[in-house]
Amino acid sequence: MFGKNMMEQLQKMQASAEESKKKLDQITVYGEAGGNLINVEMNGNRKLTKLTINADLSQIDKDDLEDLLSVALNRAIEEANTVNEKEMAFAAKGIIPGM
Numbered sequence: 322m323f324g325k326n327m328m329e330q331l332q333k334m335q336a337s338a339e340e341s342k343k344k345l346d347q348i349t350v351y352g353e354a355g356g357n358l359i360n361v362e363m364n365g366n367r368k369l370t371k372l373t374i375n376a377d378l379s380q381i382d383k384d385d386l387e388d389l390l391s392v393a394l395n396r397a398i399e400e401a402n403t404v405n406e407k408e409m410a411f412a413a414k415g416i417i418p419g420m
Contacts, residue, residue, distance in 0.1 A: 334413070341412040342366060348404055352397030359386075359393040365404045369394075 345365030352361040358381075362371035378386070 337412040338409075341408045345405060345408055348408075350397055350400035350404060352393040352395070352400065354389040354392035354396070359389045361393040361397040363397040363401050365401055365408065367398060367401045367405065369397075 346368075348365035349370065350363050350365065352363070353359060355376075358374065358376045360371075360373040360375065361369065363369050372390075374386075381389075
């Protein structure tokens with residue numbers, strides 16, 4: 322079913338994916354909301370690494386805080402997705418024809 326060449330390609334793809342994952346762990350992306358009231362840091366594998374609230378929590382409404390957190394997190398996730406897609410496309414370029 323699979324020839325030797327196909328198995329070699331699959332092994333290369335797996336090794337390339339692992340290396341890409343390690344690279345993405347080292348990349349930091351950011352999201353913010355509310356004029357820097359909320360800052361989010363995430364790695365390229367979409368793992369939240371830091372969340373900072375630069376406001377006195379007694380001065381901010383719960384609903385507003387939830388909205389700001391959602392905005393900041395979504396911005397960081399969008400950035401992480403972009404970085405992740407670029408890295409995976411680069412990793413696949415030499416292995417999958419036509420990428």
